[in-house]
Amino acid sequence: MVAQYTAGESVIYDSYIINDGYVWLSYISFSGTRQYLAWRVHGGEKFGTIPSDTSGDFTLTSETGTFYPNTTINVRDYPSTQGSILAQYTTGESVVYDSYVSNDGYVWLSYLASSGARRYLAWRVQDGEKFGTIV
Structure with missing residues (x-):
């Protein structure tokens, strides 16, 4: 574990991946390394919200x-x-x-x-x- 986000905090992400049964949001940290955090169980429980009630179910x-x-x-x-x-x-x-x-x-x-x-x-x-x- 590199960092933690708690209720009320936010993160700006630039992409996502689906792996190990989760949808992971991805972003570049201030140190320049790519980081990942679980947003939701794929097709299930969400651990937070994304503005505009987006689902994250698309592929670039x-x-x-x-x-x-x-x-x-x-x-x-x-x-x-x-x-x-x-x-x-x-x-x-x-x-x-x-x-x-x-x-x-x-x-x-x-x-x-x-x-x-x-x-x-x-x-x-x-x-x-x-x-x-x-x-």
């Missing part, structure tokens, strides 16, 4: 590219329209992403913000309208 697919939005796109803390809006990209701007995920009816592009936190923005409706181009 690695892919790198540059996205150019053709409209204003919200940047969220979770790949869902229920995720908190943290920033926006507009026409004429671009963002380099490192992965994508299908969730909540959309395909979300994902990148690590300068803070080290993972961010998400909707690229297109699943099997539908696109909100910009990828090169």
Whole structure:
């Protein structure tokens, strides 16, 4: 054990894994090492909450590219329209992403913000309208 979190404390995570029957949240500590903490039993009891009542049941697919939005796109803390809006990209701007995920009816592009936190923005409706181009 490296550290403990108690009720009322929080942690900003950038990814998760499912292993040994648990969903583990993962983050980079101040020392620069990757750390893990159990968030919930896979498909069962939760040990805490994640804002926007998110479930953590999605898989990121690695892919790198540059996205150019053709409209204003919200940047969220979770790949869902229920995720908190943290920033926006507009026409004429671009963002380099490192992965994508299908969730909540959309395909979300994902990148690590300068803070080290993972961010998400909707690229297109699943099997539908696109909100910009990828090169």
